[in-house]
Amino acid sequence: MFRLWSTSHQQEDDPLNHDAKINELKAAIGPLSGRSLQFCTDACFRRYLEARNWNLGKAKKMLEETLKWRSTYKPEEIRWREVACEGETGKVYRASFRDRSGRTVLILRPGMQNTVSIDNQMRHLVYLIENAVFNLPEGQEQMAWLIDFTGWTLSTTVPVKSARDTINILQNHYPERLAVAFLYNPPRIFEAFWKIVKYFLDNKTFHKVKFVYPKNKDSVELMKQYFDEENLPIEFGGPAILNYDHEEFSKLMNQDDVKSAAFWCPDDKPPHWAHGRSGAEVAPEPVSLTPAAS
Incomplete structure (x- = not known):
């Protein structure tokens, strides 16, 4: 039995086997055109296969559902002017720094919630996820999230349905895009909300969520493995000033x-990154929004 497991495990880790799986998924999805063709790069096929442990049937179903979602939701067509009012308080924005691996960083501050329309809140978040992906450097496919709980209360938290929808979009339509999410110093009352929300997370996503408490040395050191300390705002235990403009x-x-x-x-022309490259080379470097404290 060990020999069978070992052989299967080696096949999963075999790059040649992965390439074959990617080609199989391409064939299973069939001919694509327009934006679907742009979206479905080799790197994209790989992410969907990884998200489903290289199970071809499950990856195909997942990708087909995403293509259907993108054709109706049209996340690439959302423009900042449509969601700018959601961002006035800086409740979600792209940080001016990257993590140690060069990943785009999204800062989320749920305590700064300023609107009541869940649909608009979701469009704002999807817009920023798309923007984070768009700004990934070449060779990097994942982003990092820093979640600041300053000012968070049960009255400002999102409804459970909204949290479930957010998780569904992130897990099912942006698979393997999240590298890690640090929840920094959540209040004790958040535990009740977390006990419900965590059941919506798949196993892979669950293990990417890290709780960090300032008085817990191990959790603080873990976060420092991902970020240069001088880049971190005070709200995340660093020296920088979080000054959202x-x-x-x-x-x-x-x-x-x-x-x-x-x-x-x-x-229907294939884009310049049709061979798996991202659009990072056409995206500007982030403008500094969080200057270091002097």
Whole structure:
């Protein structure tokens, strides 16, 4: 039995076997055109296979559901002007720094919730996930999340249904895009909410969620393995000043919108990254929004 398990495990880790699986998934999905063709790079096929432990049937179903979702939700068509009001408080934004692996970093501050429309909140989050992916450097496919619980209360938390929808979108339509999510110093009352939400997470995503408490040395050291300490805002135990400037961030997003619109060409011509490269080379470097404290 050990020999059978060992052989199977070796096949899963075999790059040649992975390439064969990717080709099988391509054939199973069939001919694509337009934005679906742009979306389905080799790297994309790999992420969906990894998310389903290289099970071809499950990966095919997952990818087909994403293509259907993208054709109706059209996340690549959301523009900052449509969701800017959601971002006025800086409740979700792309950080001016990357993690140690060069990943894009999203900062989430649920205590800064400023609206009541769940649909608009979701579009705002999807927009920023798309933007984070768009700004990944070449060779990097994942982002990191830093979640600050300053000011969070049960009255400002999102409904459970909204949390479930968020998790569904992240897990099922952006598989293997999240590298790690650090929940920094959540209050004790968050535990009740977490006990419900965690059941919506699949096993892979669950293990990417890390709780960090300032008085817990091990959790703090774990976070420092991912981030240069001088980049971290005070709210995350670092020396930098978190100074979200909505006007400056809006300028940055509007610039990215122009580049994104050009990138998602409406015709059927394969884009310049059709061989698995990301669009990072056309995205600007983040503008500094969190200058270090002097």
